[in-house]
Amino acid sequence: MNKLCCATFLLCIAASGFAQEPASHQPASAPAAPALKLPQQTESEIEKGLIHLDVTVTDASGKPVSGLDRADFKLLDKDAPARILTFHAVGAASTEPDAAPTEMILVIDEVNLLDVDWRQAEKAVDKFLRRNGGRLAIPVSVYRLSVYGMRATSQPSTDGNAVADEMAKIRGLRWAWQPPEPICKDCISTPKERIDPDLHSQAALGSIALKARRKPGRKLVVWISFGWPLEKLLNYFYTITEFSTRLREARITLYRVNEWFDPKVNAEPPYDYHDFLDGVKSEADASSANLTLEVLATQSGGAVHGAMKYLPAAIGNVAQGYMDQVVAGTIDRIVAENSAFYSLSFDPPRTEHVDEYHDLKVLIGKPGLAVHTNTGYYDQPVYYNQPRSAAKHLTVEQLEQMLDAGRRGSKAQLAKDLSTVELTEQMSTAKLISWQNRLPDKKIGQALVAVADASAFLELPAAEIPAAPKPSLAEQSDQFSRIARYVADRSHMLPTLFATRITQRYEEPRQGENETWKTARADRSLSPAESTAVTILYRNGSDVEEPGAGIEKKAKKNTRSLETHGTFGPILSTVVADAAHGKLVWGGWEKGQSGPLSVFRYSVPENISHYDISHCCYPEHLGGTVFHRTAGYHGKIVFDPNTGAIMRLTVQTVLNEKLLLIRSDIAVEYSPVDIGGSICTCPVRSVSITRGRTVRPIREWDEIFETYGPFETLLTDVSFRDYHRLSSTSRILPGFQEVPDKKK
Numbered sequence: 001m002n003k004l005c006c007a008t009f010l011l012c013i014a015a016s017g018f019a020q021e022p023a024s025h026q027p028a029s030a031p032a033a034p035a036l037k038l039p040q041q042t043e044s045e046i047e048k049g050l051i052h053l054d055v056t057v058t059d060a061s062g063k064p065v066s067g068l069d070r071a072d073f074k075l076l077d078k079d080a081p082a083r084i085l086t087f088h089a090v091g092a093a094s095t096e097p098d099a100a101p102t103e104m105i106l107v108i109d110e111v112n113l114l115d116v117d118w119r120q121a122e123k124a125v126d127k128f129l130r131r132n133g134g135r136l137a138i139p140v141s142v143y144r145l146s147v148y149g150m151r152a153t154s155q156p157s158t159d160g161n162a163v164a165d166e167m168a169k170i171r172g173l174r175w176a177w178q179p180p181e182p183i184c185k186d187c188i189s190t191p192k193e194r195i196d197p198d199l200h201s202q203a204a205l206g207s208i209a210l211k212a213r214r215k216p217g218r219k220l221v222v223w224i225s226f227g228w229p230l231e232k233l234l235n236y237f238y239t240i241t242e243f244s245t246r247l248r249e250a251r252i253t254l255y256r257v258n259e260w261f262d263p264k265v266n267a268e269p270p271y272d273y274h275d276f277l278d279g280v281k282s283e284a285d286a287s288s289a290n291l292t293l294e295v296l297a298t299q300s301g302g303a304v305h306g307a308m309k310y311l312p313a314a315i316g317n318v319a320q321g322y323m324d325q326v327v328a329g330t331i332d333r334i335v336a337e338n339s340a341f342y343s344l345s346f347d348p349p350r351t352e353h354v355d356e357y358h359d360l361k362v363l364i365g366k367p368g369l370a371v372h373t374n375t376g377y378y379d380q381p382v383y384y385n386q387p388r389s390a391a392k393h394l395t396v397e398q399l400e401q402m403l404d405a406g407r408r409g410s411k412a413q414l415a416k417d418l419s420t421v422e423l424t425e426q427m428s429t430a431k432l433i434s435w436q437n438r439l440p441d442k443k444i445g446q447a448l449v450a451v452a453d454a455s456a457f458l459e460l461p462a463a464e465i466p467a468a469p470k471p472s473l474a475e476q477s478d479q480f481s482r483i484a485r486y487v488a489d490r491s492h493m494l495p496t497l498f499a500t501r502i503t504q505r506y507e508e509p510r511q512g513e514n515e516t517w518k519t520a521r522a523d524r525s526l527s528p529a530e531s532t533a534v535t536i537l538y539r540n541g542s543d544v545e546e547p548g549a550g551i552e553k554k555a556k557k558n559t560r561s562l563e564t565h566g567t568f569g570p571i572l573s574t575v576v577a578d579a580a581h582g583k584l585v586w587g588g589w590e591k592g593q594s595g596p597l598s599v600f601r602y603s604v605p606e607n608i609s610h611y612d613i614s615h616c617c618y619p620e621h622l623g624g625t626v627f628h629r630t631a632g633y634h635g636k637i638v639f640d641p642n643t644g645a646i647m648r649l650t651v652q653t654v655l656n657e658k659l660l661l662i663r664s665d666i667a668v669e670y671s672p673v674d675i676g677g678s679i680c681t682c683p684v685r686s687v688s689i690t691r692g693r694t695v696r697p698i699r700e701w702d703e704i705f706e707t708y709g710p711f712e713t714l715l716t717d718v719s720f721r722d723y724h725r726l727s728s729t730s731r732i733l734p735g736f737q738e739v740p741d742k743k744k
Contacts, residue, residue: 048086048345049084049085049346049347050345050383050658051248051345051377052248052249052251052344052345053345053360054301055341055343055362055371056301056337056341056342057341057371057372058337058369058370058372060368062333063337064091064336064338064339064340065369068089068342068364068366069087070084071365072366073087073342073344073362073364074362074363074364074365075344076360077346077348077349077358077360078358082347083346084344084345085345086344087342087343087344088343088344089340089342090342091338091339091340091341100216100218101138101217102138102219103139103140103141103156103217103218104141104219104220104222104334104335105156105208105222106141106143106331107142107143107144107145107150107204107225108121108142108143108144108224109145109223110145110146110147111145111146111147111200111201112197112201112226112228113224113226121224122167123323124323124324124327125327126164126168127324128327128328128331129142129160129161130161131160131328132160133161134161134164136157136159136160136163137158138220139156139158140156140163141153141155141156141163142163143176144173148178149175149179150175150177150204150208151175151176152173153166154174176208177203177207177208177702178702179200179702197228198229198288198292201293202243202701203702205221205223205243205254206242206246206700206703207701207702209243209246209249209701210246210250210701210703210705212250212251212252213249213250213621214620214621217251218251218253218338220252220255220334220335221252221254221255222255222330222331223257223293223297224327225257225258227258227294228291236286236287236291237282237283237286239291240290241355244279244299244374244376244378247296247300248300248377250621252300253301253338254293254296254297254300255303255304255334256293256294256297256305256306257305257327257330258305258306271289273289273304276289276290279299279357279358280357298375299374299375299376300374301374302372303372305333305334337372348377348379351380351381352381354380354381354516354518354519355518356378356379357376358379359375360374360375381519381520382518382708382709382711383708384657384658385691385711386519386520388422390420390524392420393421393423393424394422395461402417402421403438403439403448407438407439415447418447418450419525421451422454423454423455423458426458426461427455428464432448432449432452435448436449446528449504450527450528450715450717453689453717456650456667456689457635457650457652457667460590465588465589465590465591466589466591468596470586470588471586471641476586479598479639480580481644482639482643482644483576483637484580485644486639486644486646487573487644487646488573490572493680494538494682495725495726496726497537497675497680497723497724497725497726498536498537498538498723498724498725499682499720499723499724500720501532501534501535501718501719501720502531502532502718502719502721503531503532503534503717504717504718505529505530505531505715505716505717506526506527506528506715507527507529507714507715508521508523508524508525508526508527508712508713509521509527511710517696519710520711524713539726571649571651571666571668574611575602575611575635575637575651576637578602578604578611579604581608582603582604583602583603585600586600587599587636592640593672597639598640599636599637599639601635602634602635602637603632604632604633604634605632609630609631609632609633611631611633611653612631613629613630614627614628615627615660615664618660618695619695619706619707619708621705621706621707627659629655629661631653631655631664632654633651633653633654634654635649635652636649636650645670646670647671648667648670649666649667649668650665650666650668651666653665660692660693661691662691662692662711663690663691663692664689664690666687667686668683668685668686669685669686670682671684673723675723675725676724680723683720684719684720684721685717685719685720686716687717687718688718689713689715691711691713692711693708693710694712695708
């Protein structure tokens with residue numbers, strides 16, 4: 001959605017800021033576009049980097065190091081220096097606290113511990129929670145993973161006694177995750193042979209990650225377990241990339257804590273996890289070992305705690321006391337070393353390859369310090385806008401030749417050929433209408449409209465630009481004065497009126513269920529989608545829809561749409577007022593119905609702009625809110641030099657390419673219209689184009705979540721017709737007959 005919000009119309013002609021034409025220019029018959037200096041990006045406009053890292057720095061004793069600044073850090077992406085875009089110190093002695101407190105999730109893994117072991121772990125966690133009168137340094141929640149799924153305490157809390165009391169009520173815990181076909185919702189135990197422990201455990205961790213990514217702040221996940229057994233080697237490349245991405249997005253640092261030894265599984269360890277810590281670059285290199293708990297923990301910036309010791313159950317209370325001490329001490333150490341950390345972000349390089357692995361190194365310019373953060377990430381083409389590579393670029397003349405030849409061939413083929421065309425020049429409305437009359441086929445006509453509308457912000461062909469001398473600066477100032485008077489008086493000149501607004505929306509094909517979210521699809525053609533025809537009422541400077549007037553096809557839920565408001569009045573006053581305080585230059589001439597039209601080019605920086613845009617919506621892990629911004633913009637004002645009447649207006653935004661919305665442009669055409677015997681200049685056509693990131697629903701680990709998808713273009717073509725005044729009618733009846741009162 002884009003919307004022009006009307007500003008108070010205070011126009012100072014002396015501040016219009018006309019600039020001299022650049023020294024290099026072409027003859028008036030084919031003037032070059034002046035080299036406008038567009039609004040410059042300020043430091044505040046540079047958005048947060050696309051990749052976020054939490055970095056913990058410790059000294060030789062394992063204590064966190066605070067007090068470092070951006071200059072102390074160097075980031076290497078595939079051994080190449082990467083620019084750190086944002087940097088915040090969080091925790092001890094920090095003046096920039098994190099937006100949300102770090103929280104801890106303790107997972108008691110009943111699936112991958114012997115019964116005696118997980119019961120010892122349960123008691124050790126209980127004792128940890130109740131120490132110090134139950135006062136915890138950070139909010140903690142407890143998850144219990146069993147063969148039936150995963151139960152959890154209600155919410156993170158710093159009240160350890162409350163968390164411990166809740167943990168003890170196993171049946172009273174909420175279900176945080178269950179496999180697709182749970183064995184028994186109300187059971188507590190069952191033979192472990194009935195599940196696949198490694199896949200079961202990975203799905204549980206994935207569920208934690210997907211829920212955690214919806215919440216702000218950092219999460220320390222402590223998985224109390226001897227790890228996930230290796231029963232087979234499979235190609236798990238897709239799941240590897242998912243864990244790497246989702247754990248990082250959720251800001252999860254994973255730890256494995258183990259002080260037990262299971263003779264069945266670990267008597268002869270089948271692998272050394274250190275051999276699998278390097279990032280997996282292709283399907284051929286992937287195995288289930290790359291998805292084990294120890295590997296995922298280390299790659300997330302966490303660690304593997306605990307020696308592989310066998311403590312027989314016969315030791316009894318001695319073993320339990322040892323467990324209490326070791327588990328509590330390990331958790332304390334994890335909390336302490338993350339009490340101060342650094343949050344930074346950067347942009348990945350562009351790539352054409354899906355799942356391109358990048359190893360990361362964060363270096364500190366001081367000796368003797370250790371750095372703990374994500375060891376790598378997977379770069380995706382979808383992180384940036386991708387150009388349309390399959391388009392056929394034509395001039396207006398070449399398109400006319402194509403249309404002329406296509407009329408004698410297959411209509412279906414001509415419509416298909418048009419879907420690949422991108423013009424290098426603007427196709428005027430007059431020429432579009434001329435060709436629509438010669439191409440009566442509806443599909444061809446719709447395809448041609450999409451091609452013409454997409455060219456609305458380009459320059460006209462040189463042959464269509466009239467040859468006329470450039471006015472002096474004084475004449476230009478006088479012309480702009482006429483524009484200002486016209487806009488200021490326009491709301492009084494237009495009567496209260498009705499009109500029919502016909503809207504045709506165009507959109508790119510939707511991605512199929514089996515198509516990846518990671519790159520743009522090959523077919524980027526714009527096809528007709530929703531269309532509406534409604535009656536609008538213009539009164540006192542604004543236009544509104546009349547409820548129930550006209551025919552409208554209602555959009556289905558979640559239909560992609562683009563709405564434009566203000567084409568009657570607010571867009572003119574807003575742009576002219578902003579342009580008067582921005583930068584104006586002479587832009588040449590264009591042909592009009594009754595003579596040459598003057599053109600001014602303008603640019604408006606963001607700090608004085610009144611152009612508001614909005615776009616729905618961020619994915620859920622970024623808040624799910626509507627994107628809203630006041631944008632800098634530039635464009636053309638095409639007007640009658642004698643009266644100042646604006647006949648065409650374009651607005652093109654200046655947006656950072658990393659934003660949710662990277663384009664939000666409007667072109668409006670006006671023309672004299674006979675309304676009840678009076679000639680009024682009214683909008684007859686508008687084109688709106690946006691391009692922004694899509695949000696794709698993804699299913700993984702038995703959860704549905706949202707992530708950014710490919711960029712998408714939406715185009716709206718609007719025409720206005722059937723203008724007529726709002727008026728009342730009356731009739732004088734020849735006679736009058738009193739109606740009898742039935743109550744008498």
